[in-house]
Amino acid sequence: MAAPRLFRPATRLLSSRLASSPLRPAFAKSCAPSFVRARGYASESGTKEVTVRDALNEALAEELEINQKTFILGEEVAQYNGAYKVTRGLLDRFGPKRVIDTPITEAGFCGLAVGAALAGLHPICEFMTFNFAMQAIDQIINSAAKTHYMSGGIQPCNVTFRGPNGFAAGVAAQHSQDYSAWYGSIPGLKVVSPWSSEDAKGLLKAAIRDPNPVVVLENELMYGQAFPMSEAAQKSDFVLPIGKAKIERPGKDLTIVSLSRCVGQSLTAASELKQKYGVDAEVINLRSIKPLDVETIIASLKKTGRLMVVESGYPMFGVSSEILALSMEYGFDYLTAPAVRVTGAEVPTPYAHGLENMAFPQEDTIVNQAAKLLRL
């Protein structure tokens, strides 16, 4: 353990027990399936409409099937079939050893999951919503994210935290918050935020397979939405690389970077921009918040010269703040206008419908801000 480490990290890679086994497809950059890059926006034959909920369920079932070290625990995940039915049928299929109902005790069961990961298992820890994970955030950050580093690399922690994040409909302030920026700021964590069904399946599977702690920020408002899923994505070996964004809509006039539910809103806004003004906006679906695909964002910015970030988190110190800062650092000379952001408003989420709408980006908010940016 205290052997001299003069030749690190190259020799580490060679001698590492994790690296000595074949690299999992999720990490080998070259292994990102070519169809992921080649595929267009859902038009191939063999595609099937699948809801985000079912895609997540499929991902869980497939990973539980192939990896005996994987189990899922959380509140109501087993007998109740999941508060949002993401874990439907898993108890029947995998039994109570692998699908475990916990008491309502976030700090406790999250810590237990992290401990089990330290001891070599690959737990999937479901939070009924990430709002409740605030009770356990110390375990996620101090115990899960930092231990591999603090131990000098001898103590990995392969745990996946997942659950719905962001605002839902009419549930008011305590149940409506976006934690992307919180977890995205922590070294040692990886954070993904799926939008479509393919995102959901591919990223969740990648998260479970990744040997580091990964936070999967789903979105309750997306669970029931159906997306076309390619034949390849329907297969059990479908995995998306963590750290790679996806250009959902190519364009030349404006780069819109977005994540989670706002990707869909941004795509609608992009169509409207095209229709109204004949403008071609490129829409980038971040998919991964940490690591952030800076390369894709900057390449797009260099092409379009204009950047807008759309998210539903709080405006201060958020994902969009970070991307705007990166655009200054890496793309300042290419910007033909100041980069802008469309975010949630700086307010605890209100209950009343009309007020709630004012607190989060709407499609017209995005269109109007883009028009202003482009001086249309």
Add this chain to the structure above:
Amino acid sequence: MRPFNASLLSLRARIPGLGTSTCPLYTSTRRFAQVANVQDIPTEDDKPFTVPIADTSFETYHFDPPTYSVKTTKSQLKQLFRDMTTIRRMELTADGLYKQRKIRGFCHLSIGQEAVSVGIEHAITREDKLITAYRSHGNTLMRGGTIKSILGELLGRRDGIAHGKGGSMHMYAKSFFGGNGIVGTSVPLGTGIAFAQQYDQTGNITVNLYGDGAANQGQVHEAFNMAKLWNLPVIFGCENNKYGMGTSVERASASTEYYKRGQYIPGLKVDGMDVLAVLAAMRHGREWVKAGKGPLVYEYATYRFAGHSMSDPGTAYRTREELQTERSNDPISNLKSKLIDWGIMTEDEARAVDKEVRGMVSREVEAAEQMPVPEPRWDVLFEDIYVPGSEPDQRRGRTVDETVY
């Protein structure tokens, strides 16, 4: 769990002191293990014989106490003495290094509490797991860390046990999960480690240590609940050294009977200044837990001779008299006088062990001081944030120019 309720009253009636606020284990004169018949001690070093333990060593909560004796050998007794002496010497060395400003930041010493880590280690195997809080040097040594790798870590060296990344509170070894710096968080972690043992059907146990200060953290009780609910193979061990930092247990806890704080989990209070009592209690508990009877809550009544950390002289909140009284219960000198009384060691042999340990530790500290510091390079700084082979493409330094791709 149900039968316990019925027997609680009768238990209280039978055991004086149970359920009252006076703790027999904290009276000024503790009784140590006595050998009833000195002639019974074998001449061979490895031949087992039985040593009785003082009848004040245990207090129980819905739990049958261990037998008031422990089977051991002369060589084990000597090893117990040597192990405790080694931890003491290592901690005193760390104290000196800290005062020379060679150790940075936090440094919590376990001087006075050696019987707990040593007694536990002698009762469990390397396949059993152990996790503790931030006062972890002794446990790290007992779990297989070398003295120079521990001191090297304290000195922030590349060949320290965590390669200079963890420091005093974050050391790890096989079957040892740290070294955890946030009070209370290690308890659910330890419960998860026991969960993994049950999941993998290893047949081993987890020793889940925390302090009297941590005992009031909510997540400790969350862990108790799940451990009992799922019958996990874990011994929760509260090292009660009477102070959470500078706050005495009486000022922090509505009930200072930490072995009863598991409520529905059987408990045992152990004289944590008697290594033989700890050994007997842990063997007994290990068998219980291994038999699938579920978790236990242990309390080790111990005392920290030093301050909470290096910045605390440890005198503002406790009296000179208290310190003197507790020092008369020093687990090392007490075991030593027993071993001499029993004819297992002579005074000269004990002195020789002490001298040998001193020499060994000073050689180790020399070796630790020879270790190189981590090179101030980006690849060294950024290594091990993620598991090798799964790192992100880039890691940002302080400026954009310092970003590593």
